[in-house]
Amino acid sequence: MAAPIGQPRVRLPAQVRAGEVIEIRTLISHVMETGQRRDQAGNVIPRDIIKRFEAKFEGQLVFAMDLAPAISANPYIAFQFRAERPGRFEFTWTNDAGESRSATQELRLA
Amino acid sequence: MHTLKAPTRRGAMGLAAAAAAVALLPMPASAQLAPAVQAAVDRVRGNRTAQEGRITLRAPPIAENGNTVPITVSVESPMTAADHVTRVHVFATGNPTPEVAVFHLTPAMGRAQVDTRIRLGQTQDVVVLAEMQDGSLFQARTEVKVTIGGCGG
Numbered sequence: 001m002a003a004p005i006g007q008p009r010v011r012l013p014a015q016v017r018a019g020e021v022i023e024i025r026t027l028i029s030h031v032m033e034t035g036q037r038r039d040q041a042g043n044v045i046p047r048d049i050i051k052r053f054e055a056k057f058e059g060q061l062v063f064a065m066d067l068a069p070a071i072s073a074n075p076y077i078a079f080q081f082r083a084e085r086p087g088r089f090e091f092t093w094t095n096d097a098g099e100s101r102s103a104t105q106e107l108r109l110a
Numbered sequence: 111m112h113t114l115k116a117p118t119r120r121g122a123m124g125l126a127a128a129a130a131a132v133a134l135l136p137m138p139a140s141a142q143l144a145p146a147v148q149a150a151v152d153r154v155r156g157n158r159t160a161q162e163g164r165i166t167l168r169a170p171p172i173a174e175n176g177n178t179v180p181i182t183v184s185v186e187s188p189m190t191a192a193d194h195v196t197r198v199h200v201f202a203t204g205n206p207t208p209e210v211a212v213f214h215l216t217p218a219m220g221r222a223q224v225d226t227r228i229r230l231g232q233t234q235d236v237v238v239l240a241e242m243q244d245g246s247l248f249q250a251r252t253e254v255k256v257t258i259g260g261c262g263g
Contacts, residue, residue: 021220034229036206057218064214065224070205072178072227079213082189082220 002097003031003048006074010091010103015110016083024055025078028093028101034069050075052094057107058087083107141251143203147237150208154199154239158247165250167238176230176256183213184223185240185248195222197241204234230256 006029013022028050035047053065053075063079075093086109094100143151168182185195194217200210213224228236233255240248 023223025225034206060218061214062216062218063224065226066212066214068207068209068211070202070207070210070229072229076180076225076227078225080219080221080223082218 002095002099003033005030005050005093005095005099005101008091008093008101008103010089010105012089012105012107016107018084018109019082021080021082023078024081024089025076026053026055026091027074027076029074030093030095032067032069032071032073032075036069048096050093050095052092053077054092054094055079055081056090056092057081059090062089083109085109143237144208147201147203147208150201151237151239154241155247158245160239160247160249162249164248165238165240167236167250167252169236169252169254171253172255172257173230174257176232176258178227179230179254179256180225180227181236182223182225183238183240184221187222187242189215189217189220189222191217192243194243195240196243198222198224199239199241200228201237201239202228202230202234203237204232205230210236230254232256 008026008028011025016022030050033045033048037045039045047069049067049069051067054061055063062081065077067075087107089105089107090102092100092102164186166184169179173179183198187195195215198213201208202210210228211226215222235251235253238250
């Protein structure tokens with residue numbers, strides 16, 4: 001059974017002006033099991049990672065990332081975005097088993 | 111009776127000095143990569159030549175904990191529809207597998223910069239390849255010394 005995909009956390013700047021390039025920070029709880037480790041009985045613990053992250057704004061893909069086992073547990077991903085208009089972000093994290101978890105966040109302009 | 115000769119102090123000092131001299135040599139971005147790492151880089155590169163420049167790869171020179179090493183990759187680019195970074199590939203030269211991440215960028219970002227945290231199993235280089243919309247390729251490389259739980263590395 002795949003490890004649980006924890007609660008995602010997304011942070012946008014509090015005050016955003018139109019035209020400004022902002023940083024969007026994301027964090028999700030996940031073990032990111034590499035598939036390289038062994039348990040106490042010497043059996044390989046199977047790989048189980050978040051392998052894909054996607055960020056969409058108003059349905060359009062803005063940024064995506066393919067993750068390998070070399071990404072730390074509880075993946076932290078931050079990227080940039082040019083805020084031209086208000087709208088809705090949708091962030092999706094998908095694991096090896098194809099299960100996913102999403103979060104949404106509204107972008108408001110000052 | 112000792113049948114094996116114990117290492118002399120002088121011998122040990124000589125070895126340490128030689129190791130220090132090697133560590134002080136600059137690391138060119140084109141320095142030889144392990145075959146598995148070179149193969150992974152070549153899969154991205156194809157028949158293109160990677161140029162130096164445009165990429166800023168920030169990573170700590172010394173990482174106390176190899177389980178979570180912060181890296182920032184930024185690429186000089188106007189990030190317009192006609193001229194932007196499409197993909198950034200991150201490799202680690204001394205991990206069990208060389209691939210670390212692929213970032214897929216779009217002009218909507220406005221600035222080509224991504225931060226994440228990576229695992230480094232030992233002291234090694236991080237290699238970054240950035241693909242531009244016109245197909246051109248840039249690369250950067252930096253060494254991270256890893257100290258895991260004080261065991262050295």
